Amino acid sequence: MALLEVSNLGIAFGGLQAVAQLDLSIEKGHLYGLIGPNGAGKTTVFNMLTGVYKPTEGNIILDGKDITGQNPELISKSGIARTFQNIRLFNDMTVLDNVKVGLHNQIRYNMWTGILRLPAYKEKEHEMNREAMKLLKIFDLDKEADYKASQLPYGKQRKLEIARALATNPKLLLLDEPAAGMNPNETEELMHTIHSVRDQFGVAILLIEHDMNFVMGICEEITVLDYGRVIARGDGKAIRNNPKVIAAYLGGD
Numbered sequence: 199m200a201l202l203e204v205s206n207l208g209i210a211f212g213g214l215q216a217v218a219q220l221d222l223s224i225e226k227g228h229l230y231g232l233i234g235p236n237g238a239g240k241t242t243v244f245n246m247l248t249g250v251y252k253p254t255e256g257n258i259i260l261d262g263k264d265i266t267g268q269n270p271e272l273i274s275k276s277g278i279a280r281t282f283q284n285i286r287l288f289n290d291m292t293v294l295d296n297v298k299v300g301l302h303n304q305i306r307y308n309m310w311t312g313i314l315r316l317p318a319y320k321e322k323e324h325e326m327n328r329e330a331m332k333l334l335k336i337f338d339l340d341k342e343a344d345y346k347a348s349q350l351p352y353g354k355q356r357k358l359e360i361a362r363a364l365a366t367n368p369k370l371l372l373l374d375e376p377a378a379g380m381n382p383n384e385t386e387e388l389m390h391t392i393h394s395v396r397d398q399f400g401v402a403i404l405l406i407e408h409d410m411n412f413v414m415g416i417c418e419e420i421t422v423l424d425y426g427r428v429i430a431r432g433d434g435k436a437i438r439n440n441p442k443v444i445a446a447y448l449g450g451d
């Protein structure tokens with residue numbers, strides 16, 4: 199069985215069927231793209247996978263467990279993490295602390311250990327600092343660990359968001375337009391980073407992206423949505439030449 203099995207997933211907002219009959223199968227450690235014209239339903243799919251929206255039909259099975267309609271906290275604990283179209287960092291916190299927020303979901307200690315600052319608490323803090331620094335190094339953010347998140351340039355803020363999502367140790371990472379607003383150098387670098395994240399962590403990645411070179415260059419399988427329905431699926435080459443996809447983009451933009 200695949201890591202994520204989505205079947206017949208759909209949601210309606212009043213009279214608008216935003217997503218319908220979506221099937222999606224995601225294997226461990228693979229890289230997938232979800233594309234489509236504006237308003238096709240891509241972010242709505244992410245919102246259903248992460249529990250922000252409750253689907254009105256269909257099922258989401260993660261690692262053999264039915265997580266359909268569960269709340270975002272439970273789904274995060276089950277192993278799905280995400281980043282957002284508009285960066286959502288704790289701007290006044292340091293780069294290091296932003297990543298530690300993700301790790302806190304992982305590492306637990308008894309309340310009294312924390313209040314009394316017992317040795318076990320200090321040891322956990324050290325462990326978290328080490329783990330967070332390891333993650334920051336992968337994203338080449340270790341030198342900025344003490345900066346406030348808001349002091350980072352845009353491209354680095356995007357990378358920090360990915361680092362924080364990874365800190366929750368997900369099985370599946372959802373990236374909503376990771377290359378948005380990046381210059382070509384930053385985009386190129388991000389492609390390498392995403393590849394190495396997949397290789398080092400063995401995490402499956404599903405990303406939404408409007409930059410076609412990025413999607414075609416990085417994703418092993420791409421699903422194309424239009425008006426909430428799948429109109430094509432395949433590798434970059436098949437998608438690029440698919441007449442339905444070309445028509446959807448020409449009609450939509």
Ligand SMILES: Nc1ncnc2c1ncn2[C@@H]1O[C@H](COP(=O)(O)OP(=O)(O)OP(=O)(O)O)[C@@H](O)[C@H]1O
Nearest residue numbers: 211214216234235236237238239240241242243283
């Ligand atoms: N909470 C909501 N209430 C009502 N309609 C919604 C809601 N969320 C999304 N929609 C509608 O669902 C459709 C799909 O929106 P969605 O944001 O998922 O598209 P998208 O493919 O991510 O678009 P974009 O590329 O512009 O981000 C749109 O028509 C949108 O207006």
